[in-house]
Amino acid sequence: MKFTKIAMSALMVAFAAVAYADSPPAMSTSPALTPEEAAIKQLVEQRIGVGVKVEGVHKTNFSGLYEFHADGEVMYTDDHAKYLVVGHIVDMETHKDYTRESLSELNKINFSDLPFDSSIKMVKGDGKRVIAVFEDPNCGYCKKLRQTLSTMDNVTVYTFMYNILAADSSVKAKNVWCTPNRLKAWDDWMLGGKAPAAAAASCASNPNDKIYALGQKLHITGTPTIFFVDGTRTPGFMDGPALEEKWSSLQQTAVR
Numbered sequence: 001m002k003f004t005k006i007a008m009s010a011l012m013v014a015f016a017a018v019a020y021a022d023s024p025p026a027m028s029t030s031p032a033l034t035p036e037e038a039a040i041k042q043l044v045e046q047r048i049g050v051g052v053k054v055e056g057v058h059k060t061n062f063s064g065l066y067e068f069h070a071d072g073e074v075m076y077t078d079d080h081a082k083y084l085v086v087g088h089i090v091d092m093e094t095h096k097d098y099t100r101e102s103l104s105e106l107n108k109i110n111f112s113d114l115p116f117d118s119s120i121k122m123v124k125g126d127g128k129r130v131i132a133v134f135e136d137p138n139c140g141y142c143k144k145l146r147q148t149l150s151t152m153d154n155v156t157v158y159t160f161m162y163n164i165l166a167a168d169s170s171v172k173a174k175n176v177w178c179t180p181n182r183l184k185a186w187d188d189w190m191l192g193g194k195a196p197a198a199a200a201a202s203c204a205s206n207p208n209d210k211i212y213a214l215g216q217k218l219h220i221t222g223t224p225t226i227f228f229v230d231g232t233r234t235p236g237f238m239d240g241p242a243l244e245e246k247w248s249s250l251q252q253t254a255v256r
C-alpha cells in the first residue's frame with residue numbers, strides 16, 4: 001500500500017491547512033469525468049500534495065462518497081474532498097466487497113501483451129487453462145502455489161521471475177534463466193530446494209531488470225501475483241479449488 005502510506009503522512013499537513021523499451025500490458029482506462037468529478041479530482045490532488053496522479057473518480061451509492069483511483073489503489077472521499085476514507089467497503093448483509101471489485105477492474109491488463117518470451121513456460125495436458133504468475137525464487141507462498149499447480153492437469157503456466165524479496169533473488173533467477181532447461185531448474189528449486197548451478201560468465205542476458213520494471217508499472221507489490229486470460233489478477237496464493245472455480249467462471253463467461 002505504497003500510496004496509502006505516503007498519502008496518510010501528507011494528509012496530516014495538507015488537510016490541516018484546509019481545516020523498458022517494451023510497453024507494459026495496457027491497464028483499464030477511465031471514462032471522461034463530469035464537472036463535479038473533475039472538481040473532486042483537482043481538490044484531492046491539491047490536498048494530498050505528493051505528486052500522485054488521481055484518476056477514475058466517480059460518485060458511489062455509499063452515502064454520497066466519491067471513489068477515486070491513484071497508484072493502483074482505490075480510496076474514497078466526500079463531495080468536498082475534505083475527508084479521506086481508506087479501506088474496503090463491504091455490504092454487511094451480502095458480504096459483497098465493492099472495493100475488491102473496483103480493484104479487480106482497475107488493475108486489469110491485456111493478457112496477450114505480456115512478454116511471454118521472458119517467462120518460463122509449463123504446459124500440462126491440453127494446456128487450455130492458462131495463467132501468468134509473477135514469483136520470487138525466495139517466496140514461500142510461490143513454492144506452495146507451484147506445488148499446487150504441479151498436481152493439476154490441462155494447464156499452461158507462464159512464470160515471470162519477479163525479484164523483490166531478497167538481495168539474492170535476482171542471482172537465483174539469473175542462475176535459473178541461464179540453465180539449458182529453465183523449467184526443470186525452476187521446478188528443482190521451487191519444489192525440491194535444489195539450487196541451479198551458478199550462471200556462466202558468458203550468460204550476460206536475462207530478463208530480471210525488464211520484469212522488475214514491468215511489475216512496478218503493473219503495481220505488483222507482492223508474490224505470487226496471478227493473472228488470468230481475462231486480464232484480472234489475484235494477489236497472493238490460490239489453492240486448487242479456488243483456481244478451479246476461477247477457471248470455471250471464465251469458461252462460463254466465454255459461453256455466454
